[in-house]
Amino acid sequence: MQVSINVNGEQRTHEVEDRALLVQYLRDGCELTGTNIGCDTTSCGACTVLLDGESVKSCTVLAAQAEGHEVTTIEGLSDGEQLHPMQRAFQKNHGLQCGYCTPGMVMASVSLVEENPNPSEADVRSGLEGNLCRCTGYHNIVQAVLDAAQEKQGAAE
Numbered sequence: 566m567q568v569s570i571n572v573n574g575e576q577r578t579h580e581v582e583d584r585a586l587l588v589q590y591l592r593d594g595c596e597l598t599g600t601n602i603g604c605d606t607t608s609c610g611a612c613t614v615l616l617d618g619e620s621v622k623s624c625t626v627l628a629a630q631a632e633g634h635e636v637t638t639i640e641g642l643s644d645g646e647q648l649h650p651m652q653r654a655f656q657k658n659h660g661l662q663c664g665y666c667t668p669g670m671v672m673a674s675v676s677l678v679e680e681n682p683n684p685s686e687a688d689v690r691s692g693l694e695g696n697l698c699r700c701t702g703y704h705n706i707v708q709a710v711l712d713a714a715q716e717k718q719g720a721a722e
Contacts (some may be wrong), residue, residue, distance in 0.1 A: 568632045572597070573641025581628045587621075588612040590628035591638060599639035599668045603697075610696030613669035614638050620676035622669075622695070639668035642675065650720075651675050651713045660709035662700030670696045674710045684714055 569578040572595055579594040591597045591614070603611030605624055612623040615637040623636075642649035651674050654660070661667040670693065677684065677692040684692065689710045690703065698706065 566629060568628050570628070570631045570633070571635040573637060583627075583629065585628045586624055587614070587616075587626040587628050587631050587636070588623035590631070591623060591636070594628075597638050597640050601665055601668060603665065603669075607695075608697065609666065609669075610673060610693075611666050611669045613672045613696060615672055615676060618676070618679065620673045637672075639671060642671070649675070650716050651678070651710070654709040654713035654716065655706070658705050658709035658712055660701075660706040662698070666696060666698045666700075670698065670706060674706075674713065678710065678714045678717060682714060682718060684710065686711065 566583055567578060567580050569576060572591065577595055579590065581590055581594065588600055588602055591600045600614055600623055601611040602624065603609035607622050607625050610622060613620050614623045616626065616631060617634050642652060651671050655667065655671055673693055673696050677689065681688055686707055689707045
């Protein structure tokens with residue numbers, strides 16, 4: 566079947582199998598490899614992307630279900646060389662180790678701060694429960710999200 570999806574602001578149309586997952590479409594069809602496949606069971610969150618602005622695990626969405634929708638991947642967050650505030654916060658606060666979970670963690674964090682512009686530490690920890698990191702104790706990730714939220718509030722004032 567043919568699907569047409571707006572990916573990172575660009576309309577993309579590809580032939581896919583009916584059972585193709587969105588993560589496969591992004592990696593294989595669009596050649597956007599920042600969205601990682603970690604578990605194929607929705608447990609890790611490495612494949613998290615934004616679907617119409619909401620974070621979703623792209624291993625749970627068929628490419629056909631995203632037909633006509635807008636998908637943002639980690640590659641679509643930055644504006645050229647200008648990193649997204651959440652990406653800058655992860656960099657500044659050392660919120661990554663090996664980097665495998667980082668794209669999904671950043672995407673989930675962007676959605677979290679959109680939904681809750683002033684999260685507490687407990688809100689961040691709860692909001693990121695579905696994203697696993699095997700390298701850190703989450704402290705720096707939480708600090709990065711809080712930092713980005715604070716920066717966003719400062720920019721809004």
